[in-house]
Amino acid sequence: MGIDRRKFLTIAGLTAAAAIGKKTLGDSLTADTRELLPKDESLVGKRWAMIFDIKKCLHKDGCTVCMDACHQIHNVPDFGNKKDEVKWIWKEPFEHALPDNESPYLEEEFKDKPVIVMCNHCDNPPCVRVCPTQATWKREDGIVMMDMHRCIGCRYCVAGCPYGSRSFNWRDPRPFIKNENPEYPTRERGVVEKCDFCAERLAFGLQPRCVEVCPEKALKFGDLEDPESEVRQILHDNFAIRRKPGLGTNPQVYYLV
């Protein structure tokens, strides 16, 4: 004797109701205790960008304050040779950094002069396209972010980046970090690293470290989607150039000359 139609439907209905009830109850319990709240004082932007004033920077000859400060707080190792070099922000001669902007008269003034360069946080980042593990991706606020936990060290991004902004850790960086910042992780051998616009500082309402420490205030950081922002004003009032714009990467580090 099987069960009749009425009994079957009753049991099926009750089971379904119990399952749904349990699921929603469970969800609300976890949501209750584990809810993530956005931090009030964090800097939130829609299109972060950096503006770099070359003339202001050149006021101070041989200044490396921004580079030193960045590399110190981010535990960037110094291997002491070019081959293994790891860098987040560094200097390139003008004609290397901005090769598309040739003009014999401009070069007279800027030739061989150092220009500060870093990751351009491109709107169309080639490094992101080639990453096979999505260890690097573009955040909604425009920052091209790295997830060291996912990086498998294939170095496609190093090949993909036309600005040389990515460094590979050929060796264990730990022994080569002077003055370690214990609050920020180091990297390990076999991962790629680069500037991330100080995402960890923005989350707590702080400007990127290089902007903060520059003695000439040659670096400005802000949200280009915000029409009232300082960076928008600067770009409105001044002529700015970018590195290799012809490649279509739409870099978001602007240079005032």
Added chain:
Amino acid sequence: MYDAWKIIGGIIIFLVLITGPTWYDMASGKADYKPNPKIVTTEKNCVMPTEYMKESHMKLLDEWRNSVVRDGKRIFTSFDGKQYNMSLVNTCMKCHPNKSEFCDECHNYSAVGQPDCWNCHIEPEETK
């Protein structure tokens, strides 16, 4: 059975050798050893109830990692309503700076001795 005493003798020797370490551990009391992670903090509560932390701290750390790195969300509201910065070194290790007595105690016992967190995250210096 030919050479029965050789075969049986061999089996006995084999069994003694293979189970020897277990008998030795039981005799020396090592088998009864239970890890006892030392808690040095004066805080009353962790970010989640102790039972949950014992069982699932690795899941919590995974969630924290993904939330911070992938979603940029860094604030965790604990089960008792407090807010914490989701950070292994800057939050967990502030209460548990004794990695060798706290983390390693169980991790060594359960033979998951070397989680690769510490390849990059800097463990607090322990004063002995």
